[in-house]
Amino acid sequence: MKHHFDVVVIGGGHAGTEAAAAAARMGATTALVTLREADLGVMSCNPAIGGLGKGHLVREIDALDGIMGVAADQAGIQFRLLNRRKGPAVQGPRAQADRTLYRAAIQSAIRGQKAVDVVQGEVVDLIQAGDRVEGVQLADGTVLRAREVILTSGTFLRGVIHIGNERRNGGRMGDKPSIRLAERIDDFGLPLGRLKTGTPPRLDGKTIDWSKLGEQPGDDDPVMFSFLSGKPVARQISCGITATTAATHDIIRQNLDRSAMYGGHIEGVGPRYCPSIEDKVTRFADKESHQIFLEPEGLDDDTIYPNGISTSMPVDVQKAYVRTIPGLEAVQIRQPGYAIEYDYVDPRALDRTLAVRSLRGLFLAGQINGTTGYEEAAAQGLVAGLNAARRAQGREPAFFERTESYIGVMVDDLTTRGVAEPYRMFTSRAEFRLSLRADNADQRLTPKGIALGCVSEARRRAFGRKLEKLETAREMLQQGTFTPNQLQSIGVNVNSDGVRRTAYQLLSFPDVSFDDVRMLDEAFAEIEPDTATQIAKEAIYANYLARQQRDVDLLKKDEAVAIPSGFSYDALPSLSNELKGKLSRTRPESIAQAARIEGMTPAALALIVARLRQDE
Ligand code: FAD
16 A cells, blocks of 8 residues: 555545545545545435536536536436526536445546545544644554645534434444544644534335325436536436425424424534425425425435435424325335534635645645535535645646636635535526536636646547537628528518628527527538537627626736735724734635625725735
8 A cells, every 4th residue: 555645635525536536637646535435425415416506516527527527427317407497597407316326436437547546544633744734644543645635524523413302423324423533623723613414314215105296307308417428327217296284394393392403402503595394494484385305316226315304303203294294194214314513614714725724735625614515515626636736746726716617606705705604506606607607617617627737638629629619600600690681581580770690699689599590591500409509508698798708807807916925904004903803814815805805895905905006
């Protein structure tokens, strides 16, 4: 076994596997240390990848040649494009995954990376020399030396599982927590907080009366995650739909004091956007029913994940209330729902590469940074993995900007604003969402990935071919112009204003399809369907994008005004003490980042800019 690596990654969850794969693609020798090798790629909660905002992240990971999108495509047993009827900017690909197939796909992707050594073991200590982390120590005494270490221990740091008033230490159901590592992290003086999340009971599918339930099939034309995937490989299935009843709500209300979350047993803050059933019944008291999706956990597994009823009620209450739900009258619970409370590190302690500012050689990624969700974890793993490898190789950092990616939005949100509750991605978090679409993630990020050196030759070639086709088609559609008469003759509703329009401009009309446009010129028949679909999506936003580009340029100008890491806010007498404190804690790296700190004012920004000019 090797004992010296460029990068050591602690944790083989979604952040850890993506981090290790990214570091290896960059040519760094990498050790991936995890408690159980067989658990690489385990989904702790729902067996699904993607969704609104989250699907965008998966596409971006894929554009940079990451592993999550390909694994989700290989394991997907139901694909749905969410918000299909809305504009492409807010559409999010989602797939129900077979847990076993997903784990197998992640494990095969990791084994396919020759530069990664998987090491099974518990990391109990970080080796420190001065203000630098230089490796890790395992519980059996093994020491692994590394130029850079990435910690991705998820919910395991001082994890406590709650079911009613019963509490036990655990990283997730069936796993021990990382207590020794958490104690070691205390020594580093990192700002720690407590968060919580919950999961529903798992049900025995054989005891569900499916004949009573609504059915939710997947899409007829599945949209895959990876830009390199064709069609689903696994058999496709439907999910069931049911809902809570007045009787369900009565039982929950009567037992609220026995819920871990409501009985005062948990101090951590939970995800507002992923509420427990106790939360829903209390916060939306006038709602008579809440929808539940019954999601199969796999093709050869009849365990069912009831999406929508995560809980920390005692087991007897869980048993009673699930049986008040139509179709579940005789259901058996295979594993009770539970809440988990865990330590997280305030991500404002990190820079934009996800490196700890106060300690060299240490990166943090995933749920440990206060996020929730596989996709958020994987995207951070990618950022940390790329940057750890680059730093180990003595190369410049790789930054992701808000203007180019959801990854950039998330890293910026975390490192400048911190988290008040578990952070999850939404399309509304991205101010430039018209250009940051899931469909164009490759055009936004694959060139960057090629420049960084993390994209394989096969993807580079496939992307080059796609880009060529898009450019040829765009040119073709923008060349000739057509009179209103010509357009009216093919049924397009335009004013007789004498204005000639290109076929490309026409595609931004709400009621014009690419098939209409094909009637204008025989040459357009050469444009392949995939290229046509992509062009039609970008053309919808062409007018808005020109306007948005001006905002992007302004923000980029502000991003370019760097604030040195040692900048003294105390030396600005007119700055309020509150802002001085916030700026000193957050240490923004640019004026744009400073502007996003809560409570920041234009006057305060002007003071900082003026001082920066003086110091030039
Ligand atoms: P994890 O996937 O937890 O991986 C951590 C890894 O670190 C594990 O492989 C573990 O073995 C390893 N590890 C830990 N300590 C050590 C150590 N000392 N040495 C070596 N290895 C170590 N997300 C949602 O989006 N929606 C939800 O509703 C939701 N509910 C959840 C409910 C529960 C109960 C849990 C546990 C998680 C839930 N999640 C939910 C979150 C989702 O599972 C996580 O966000 C995601 O898995 C985080 O990925 P990660 O890589 O950061 O951590």
